[in-house]
Each structure stands twice: as structure tokens, then as C-alpha cells.
Amino acid sequence: MAREINKPDVIAELEAAFTMYEQALIDNDVKIMNLLFWSAPETVRYGIADIQYGGEAIYEWRAPAPPVSIYRQLHRTVITTFGIDFGTVSTEFSNDVEKSVCGRQMQTWVRVGSKTDLANGWKIVAAHVSLTQST
Template identity: 60%
Template sequence: MTTPPVINDPAIVAEVTAVFEAYERALVDNDVDAMNVLFWDAPETVRYGIAEIQHGGEEIRAWRESCVPVPASRRRHRTVVTTFGRDYATVSTTFTSDATPLVGRQMQSWARLGAHDAPFGGWIVVAAHVSLIDAPDQPDVQAAHGKRG
């Protein structure tokens, strides 16, 4: 019988949270090199963006070289890190900015495909999805937009 993976081991959650924060810093700073290091450079990597689709590390890197940086006013809300065993995790967050009245949603699948002593502990994004929607009628989202329910 196979033992199920430990869900949300605090040490692994802390590792993934730290590498996600490093990715977010790179995103806001438009540090393309760091973002590229944090995405798996493989044909199987998929990134569904707000208005584009990339399949494979090569397409993702090419898109990053020409895309408009995220607004400096980007603010995240309700980030959820869930780990499954020692080598797989998902990170989900919502975000807002002064650039749009819409609410962004971002989901990433992270896998530890490198050695523990590799950059970022071997963690890399293997799949990602970003989208924008009208602000849902939820108190935390409304508060992020300065609205009252």
C-alpha cells in the first residue's frame, strides 16, 4: 500500500512561499532573467496568460522579452500555498492594480525538479494560468478596490 503524501508540511510550505515571493519580486521588478530561471525550460511547460498562450520554455522566454511589465501598483490578496509531499505544490493568488478595475487570478504549479542545493531549492513553475475578471461580490475583493459591500 502506498503512503499518501504529507499535505502542507510546514517546512515545505515555507520553502514554496519563499520561492513564490522571489518570483513575485522578479515579476514586479521585471527581472526577466530571474523569471526565466523560475520557469521550467521544457516543451511540457504551459503558461496561459491574460491575452496569450505559451507552450514550452522557449515560447515563454520569447514572450517575456517583449511583454509589458506588470504595474508597480500590483497588490496580492488571498495567496494560498498547498504542498503535496516534498516536491509538488500549487500557489493561487488574486491581485489588483491601479491599471484596471478587474481582479486578476493567478495559479501556478510548482515542482522540485532540481537538487535541494540548486537555485531556489530546485523549485520551478511547471504550469501557470493568469486571468482577469470583474470584481466578484466578495468583501475582501471589494475592500481591495475601496468599495463597500
């Protein structure tokens, strides 16, 4: 099993999907963000002050949600893949405006689509975002 963890080509695919999602956050591209979440009742998103169960609830929440800061910066991003169809992305984030706050974001990604789909079929099936005071 060890050789199936963090295969370079799978890490590269998931990193590209995650980068696409992050750029959509900065651009407030709701369509791309929605396309990168699995459209299923089992999908869960725990936000800073909100919770959504199911793809439809995430899409309904996302439409009027304010965009993230254009100054968003990622720190200590860790991508781990298991096999060719499952992985996690954990990162911390901050922005130049609110230096006293540190955000944390974890996503579980699964390839539920085809490699010819957007992001090679990778979709977020679970996400958690939280804030803490910087130390």
C-alpha cells in the same frame, strides 16, 4: 498521506520561491522569471491574452512583455504542498490604478532541481493568469 500535505518546511520553501517570482515580476527581472519556469517542452503558460507551450516559448514571450504594475497587490494567496516536491499557488491580484479589474493566477510548482539551485530547485511547470471584473 495527510501528514505529507502542507509540511511547514515545504510550505516555507515554496512560499519563498513564489515570493522570489513575484518580486521578479515587479522588478521586471526577466532572467529570474525565466529561471523559475521549467525549461521543458511540457511547460505551459496560459496568459491573459496569450498562450505559450514550452519553456522556450515562454522565454521568447517574456523578453518583450511589458512589466506588471508596481502597484500590484496580492489577495487570498493559497499555497498547498503535497509531499516535498509538488505544490500549487493560487492568488488574486489587483493594483491601485485599475480597481475594477481583479486578476487570478494559478501556478503548479515542482522541485525538478537540486536544493542547492535557485529557489531550492522549485520550478513553475504550469501557470494560468486571467482577469475578471471586480464585484
